[in-house]
Amino acid sequence: xxxxxxxxxxxxxxxxxxxxxxxxxxxxxxxxxxxxxxxxxxxxxxxxxxxxxxxxxxxxxxxxxxxxxxxxxxxxxxxxxxxxxxxxxxxxxxxxxxxxxxxxxxxxxxxxxxxxxxxxxxxxxxxxxxxxxxxxxxxxxxxxxxxxxxxxxxxxxxxxxxxxxxxxxxxxxxxxxxxxxxxxxxxxxxxxxxxxxxxxxxxxxxxxxxxxxxxxxxxxxxxxxxxxxxxxxxxxxxxxxxxxxxxxxxxxx
Amino acid sequence: xxxxxxxxxxxxxxxxxxxxxxxxxxxxxxxxxxxxxxxxxxxxxxxxxxxxxxxxxxxxxxxxxxxxxxxxxxxxxxxxxxxxxxxxxxxxxxxxxxxxxxxxxxxxxxxxxxxxxxxxxxxxxxxxxxxxxxxxxxxxxxxxxxxxxxxxxxxxxxxxxxxxxxxxxxxxxxxxxxxxxxxxxxxxxxxxxxxxxxxxxxxxxxxxxxxxxxxxxxxxxxxxxxxxxxxxxxxxxxxxxxxxxxxxxxxxxxxxxxxxxxxxxxxxxxxxxxxxxxxxxxxxxxxxxxxxxxxxxxxxxxxxxxxxxxxxxxxxxxxxxxxxxxxxxxxxxxxxxxxxxxxxxxxxxxxxxxxxxxxxxxxxxxxxxxxxxxxxxxxxxxxxxxxxxxxxxxxxxxxxxxxxxxxxxxxxxxxxxxxxxxxxxxxxxxxxxxxxxxxxxxxxxxxxxxxxxxxxxxxxxxxxxxxxxxxxxxxxxxxxx
Numbered sequence: 001x002x003x004x005x006x007x008x009x010x011x012x013x014x015x016x017x018x019x020x021x022x023x024x025x026x027x028x029x030x031x032x033x034x035x036x037x038x039x040x041x042x043x044x045x046x047x048x049x050x051x052x053x054x055x056x057x058x059x060x061x062x063x064x065x066x067x068x069x070x071x072x073x074x075x076x077x078x079x080x081x082x083x084x085x086x087x088x089x090x091x092x093x094x095x096x097x098x099x100x101x102x103x104x105x106x107x108x109x110x111x112x113x114x115x116x117x118x119x120x121x122x123x124x125x126x127x128x129x130x131x132x133x134x135x136x137x138x139x140x141x142x143x144x145x146x147x148x149x150x151x152x153x154x155x156x157x158x159x160x161x162x163x164x165x166x167x168x169x170x171x172x173x174x175x176x177x178x179x180x181x182x183x184x185x186x187x188x189x190x191x192x193x194x195x196x197x198x199x200x201x202x203x204x205x206x207x208x209x210x211x212x213x214x215x216x217x218x219x220x221x222x223x224x225x226x227x228x229x230x231x232x233x234x235x236x237x238x239x240x241x242x243x244x245x246x247x248x249x250x251x252x253x
Numbered sequence: 254x255x256x257x258x259x260x261x262x263x264x265x266x267x268x269x270x271x272x273x274x275x276x277x278x279x280x281x282x283x284x285x286x287x288x289x290x291x292x293x294x295x296x297x298x299x300x301x302x303x304x305x306x307x308x309x310x311x312x313x314x315x316x317x318x319x320x321x322x323x324x325x326x327x328x329x330x331x332x333x334x335x336x337x338x339x340x341x342x343x344x345x346x347x348x349x350x351x352x353x354x355x356x357x358x359x360x361x362x363x364x365x366x367x368x369x370x371x372x373x374x375x376x377x378x379x380x381x382x383x384x385x386x387x388x389x390x391x392x393x394x395x396x397x398x399x400x401x402x403x404x405x406x407x408x409x410x411x412x413x414x415x416x417x418x419x420x421x422x423x424x425x426x427x428x429x430x431x432x433x434x435x436x437x438x439x440x441x442x443x444x445x446x447x448x449x450x451x452x453x454x455x456x457x458x459x460x461x462x463x464x465x466x467x468x469x470x471x472x473x474x475x476x477x478x479x480x481x482x483x484x485x486x487x488x489x490x491x492x493x494x495x496x497x498x499x500x501x502x503x504x505x506x507x508x509x510x511x512x513x514x515x516x517x518x519x520x521x522x523x524x525x526x527x528x529x530x531x532x533x534x535x536x537x538x539x540x541x542x543x544x545x546x547x548x549x550x551x552x553x554x555x556x557x558x559x560x561x562x563x564x565x566x567x568x569x570x571x572x573x574x575x576x577x578x579x580x581x582x583x584x585x586x587x588x589x590x591x592x593x594x595x596x597x598x599x600x601x602x603x604x605x606x607x608x609x610x611x612x613x614x615x616x617x618x619x620x621x622x623x624x625x626x627x628x629x630x631x632x633x634x635x636x637x638x639x640x641x642x643x644x645x646x647x648x649x650x651x652x653x654x655x656x657x658x659x660x661x662x663x664x665x666x667x668x669x670x671x672x673x674x675x676x677x678x679x680x681x682x683x684x685x686x687x688x689x690x691x692x693x694x695x696x697x698x699x700x701x702x703x704x705x706x707x708x709x710x711x712x713x714x715x716x717x718x719x720x721x722x723x724x725x726x727x728x729x730x731x732x733x734x
Contacts, residue, residue, distance in 0.1 A: 049689050077691035089686035092677070093704025102700060103690035110691065142704070159690065 001062070002027050002167055002198050003048075008059035010047055017043045019223035020059070025167065028195040032209055032234060033202045035220035036242045041202045042086060044220070045171040049083035050076050063167070077103075078110025080166030084156040084173050091143035096155070097125070099143045100162055107163055128161040132188040150181035157188040168192075169200045174208040186211030206238035219245055285334040288312060291439050294339045298408050301415060304422075311428035311438035318432045324566050325624040325656055326593035328537055331502055338440045338473070396456070403448040404459055407475050410446030417448055421479055425508040425545045425572070433504035434541040437473045441506070444475035449484035449515075458714050460489035474505040480515035482548065487518040489717060503562075505540045513548030513575070518556070520713050522721050524728070525561035530590045530619075535563025542569035543599075546578035546607075554581035555598065556712040558721045560728040563592060568626065570599035573607035573635075580609040583709040585721075587728050588621025588653070597627035597658075602638035602668070611642040614706050617653035618729055624656040631668040638668045646676040647705050649698065649729065677705075699726035 003025040010018040017040045025031055035041050047054050048061065050073030061068040063079055071079065091099065104124070105115045116124065129136065132154045144152055153173055160168050170189070174182055189199060189212050201212055209217075209231065217233040218225045221242070226249045227233065237245070282290060291312045295305040320330060397404055403414055410418050428438035449455050480486050490507075503525065509517045519542075528535025538561075544553035555569040565588075571580030582598035600609035615623035623646065631638045646655030657674050679701050687697030703710070703722050710718045 049685075051685060072693075073685065073688035074691050074693050077689055083689050085686065085689075089680075089682045091683050091686070091701060091704065093707060094700055095704070099687075099690075099692075099700065102692050102696065103687075106693065106696070107691035163690065 001025070002064060003200075004062040006060050006062075008044075008047070008061060009057045010043065011055045011057055012043070012053055016057075017054070017223055018047070021220075021223070021225060023218065023225065025198050025200060027166075027198055029216065030193075030199045030201065030212060030214045032212075032214035032217045032231075033200060033220050033225075034204070034206075034217060034234060034237060036246075037204065039220045040223045041204075041220050042171055045083055045086075045169050045200075045202055048076075048081065048169055049073060074106065075110065077163065077165075078107050080164075082160050082163055082165035082168045084153075084160055084168065084170045086172040086175060088144045088147075088152040088156055090145045090147075092145050094143050096139045096141060096143050100125070100139075100159065103159070104162055124162065128158055131161050131191050132158045133184050134158050149176040150178065150184075153177055153181065153185055154188070157185055161188065161192055166196065167198050167200065169202065171202045172204065173201070174203055174205065182208060183211060206234045209234045221246060221249055282337060282339045284337050286312075286336070286338060286440065290338050294440060294442065297339065298411070300411055303419060304411060307423065307428060308439050311435050312440075314429050315432070315435040315439055318435060321432050324564070324593075324595040325626075325658075326564050326566070326595055326622065328564055331537075333436075336472075336502065339442055400453050400456070401450040402453060402455055403446065405446055407441070407444040407446050407477070410477070414446070414448065417479065418446065418477065421477055421508070421510055423508075425510060425543050426506050426541050431541060433539045434506050437475060437504045437506045437541070441473045441475040444477075444505070446476070447478040447486060447488060449480045449486045451481045452483045453481075454484070455486040458487045458489050472503045472505075474503075476505070476507040477510075478508070478517055478519070479510045480512065480517050480551075482513040482515060484512075485516045487714060488520070489714065490519065490521040490523075502537050502539065505542075507540070507542040507569075509542075509544030509553055511544065511546045511548060511551035511553050511578075514550045515548055516552040516554075517544060518554045519544070519569075520717055521555075521557040521559075522713075522717060522724065523557065523559045523561055523565070524724055526563075527561050527590065527592050527728075528563040535592075536561070538562035538565045538567065540567040542567060543572065544570070544580070545572045545574060546580060547574045548578070549575040549604075550577040550579075551575050552579040552581070554579075554583070554712070556583040556709065557585070557596075558706075558709070558713070558724070559584070559586040559594060559596060560724050562594075565592075565594040565596050568597050568599050568628075570601065571609065572601045572603060573609065573638075574603045575607075576604040577606045577608075578604055579607070581712075582609075582611045582613070582627075583712045584613045585616070585706045585709045585725070586614070586623055586625075587616045587725060588618070588623045589728055590619040590621060592619075592621045593624075594622070595624040595626055597625045599628040599630070600640060602629075602631040602635040602640070605634070605636040606638070607635055608639045609641075611640070611644070612708050613642075613644045614709055615644070615646045615655050616649070616702060616705070616725075616729070617646065617655050618649035620652045622654045622656070624658060626658040626660075628660040628662070629670055629672075630661075631663045631665050631670070633664045635665050636667050638665065638670075640668075640670045642670075642672045643708075644672070644674045645705065646674075647702065648676065648678045649702075695726065695730060698729055702726075702729060 001024060005021050005023040008018050008021040033041055056069060101121050108115060134154050138151060147155060173185055214231050217229055217231060219227040227245060282293060291308050295308055426434050428435055447459060478488055509519060511517050525536040525538055546553045553571045559565045569582060573580050580600050586594040586596050588594050597613060598611055611627055613625045615625055617623040625644045629640045644657050648655060655676055659672055661670055663670060679698060683701060684694055684697045702725055710721060713721055
């Protein structure tokens with residue numbers, strides 16, 4: 001098992017957002033987490049990556065058997081967890097390439113690997129930029145500064161490729177993307193797929209799942225996973241919307 | 254009138270005590286300031302009459318001045334009678350081994366990657382120099398001598414090159430300039446002197462670091478740099494390693510003179526003791542730095558990285574006298590914990606087509622307060638003067654402050670003066686984003702801050718820039734919770 005979330009409850013400012021999440025991700029699997037706005041999808045992603053504003057009131061998260069909640073965000077990155085941000089942050093003045101090299105070497109250090117020297121790093125950059133069709137010019141600019149929406153998302157997938165994670169969490173990576181950009185991002189994710197690596201795709205729409213085909217689909221609603229299934233569940237949601245499932249859930253509780 | 258001033262005046266007006274001069278052989282003069290002290294300092298250094306008179310003029314003028322307090326920070330009235338104005342060599346206690354040195358200091362040295370031998374020198378541990386600094390210094394000096402470059406201590410310059418000193422001393426910062434410069438003029442103990450002859454491009458960065466024998470020139474330093482016609486020099490001030498000096502007041506004076514088409518680049522990395530977290534102790538760095546770009550097409554460029562001191566109060570300035578002359582000021586000032594900085598520049602345009610650039614980056618963390626204060630003055634005769642100023646402030650945390658006080662005075666309608674300012678905050682989002690990519694918080698802050706400062710670091714000589722980056726990291730350590 002790569003990731004195991006058990007009965008996770010979390011609050012922010014006293015308000016309960018997650019109310020008992022259970023989720024298991026095995027190596028090589030792609031999971032989609034869907035759900036209406038405000039259901040707790042991004043909160044789950046943020047907690048996995050290590051944001052501190054949330055208070056975990058109950059439950060645990062294991063990453064390859066280790067207590068994930070015990071690790072700092074940078075340690076989680078080192079362990080092989082990657083979050084592609086819904087809204088990638090701009091860091092003015094910090095060159096993208098310098099940032100990435102710091103990130104790659106920090107993660108390598110954590111994994112007990114040697115630093116990449118400038119030549120090795122550039123080689124890796126060259127190899128990975130191809131995957132997401134990212135222009136070299138973007139790498140010369142400050143981190144995400146002045147990037148278009150599509151460029152930001154592609155840059156996230158590029159970073160993911162560079163950091164070679166075991167588990168990638170894509171938080172609404174499809175939001176704000178036109179169909180061409182969506183395909184590029186999806187192709188990038190698919191190119192990185194392997195039997196050891198897993199992906200959790202968080203999305204509001206089924207659209208992305210035409211390109212990144214999930215093994216499992218989960219519906220998150222009011223802080224709980226209320227339904228799980230195969231990829232056909234996503235299609236059903238696309239057709240009927242969230243209302244039937246919400247109604248079902250309302251009856252059940 | 255304060256009691257201090259009265260005491261000073263009482264001392265100043267007292268009879269010349271002949272017996273006092275016989276004390277000349279002793280290493281350290283008693284605490285306090287008087288005309289006798291000024292005379293004694295001058296006598297100890299075998300100074301010519303003209304210099305003694307200059308010092309005395311300064312001293313007498315100083316007595317008529319009031320200690321200024323207009324900066325955007327508070328410091329208590331200083332007791333000038335409690336300062337030792339002369340001691341040679343400076344009697345610092347030699348330590349027997351590194352084991353006796355404050356471990357925190359050693360930790361900082363290690364972070365800076367300073368070799369053990371250098372650490373010993375910096376921490377004042379008695380040591381036989383393994384790397385032969387004497388021979389390094391001599392080889393270096395021989396090479397400069399060949400080119401006619403003079404680079405020596407101020408005292409040596411007074412002895413060996415008295416005419417040059419006499420011609421230029423006080424020509425940019427007159428003895429009456431301001432309270433601390435005037436005090437310095439009266440009591441300065443030593444400092445550096447540089448003269449680059451006509452047409453010579455100094456082949457190496459000149460740094461006080463190479464003059465280990467005179468680096469302890471104390472709290473009243475005086476530096477005078479002259480670049481003759483078509484000459485070029487890049488001068489580095491200070492050592493980048495932190496020195497835990499116990500002197501409270503540092504009142505130095507730096508004068509630069511650039512003649513026809515000459516260029517002077519002056520870089521400072523200042524990392525004096527900033528005091529503890531509560532602001533106890535620490536140095537008052539009240540320094541007067543000014544350059545005169547006298548010659549046509551001459552250029553003076555100041556670059557400073559100020560990370561230390563309890564209070565930094567200085568305005569490295571350029572008088573653009575020659576037509577087409579250029580003044581530049583690039584500054585990074587960091588205030589963490591209880592540190593305060595009130596710094597900036599004065600760009601005075603006198604000649605035609607003079608151009609100045611100001612890039613100031615203020616970083617505040619902890620409860621630090623950072624003020625940029627700058628004056629751009631275009632005089633009547635300065636046709637087509639140009640100035641561009643950019644003042645950016647970066648805040649880390651919620652308890653610090655940034656302030657900007659730009660003054661612009663234009664007396665010629667052809668002038669173009671531009672001022673840009675920005676204030677930003679190192680956001681938790683930015684730090685988290687770095688964390689999520691595997692970069693630890695301190696490295697993240699250091700990266701963001703270095704990115705913010707890069708326009709200034711670009712102006713520093715290569716090795717200096719690297720050390721400045723490390724220093725910045727160290728001085729901001731623990732600033733993000």
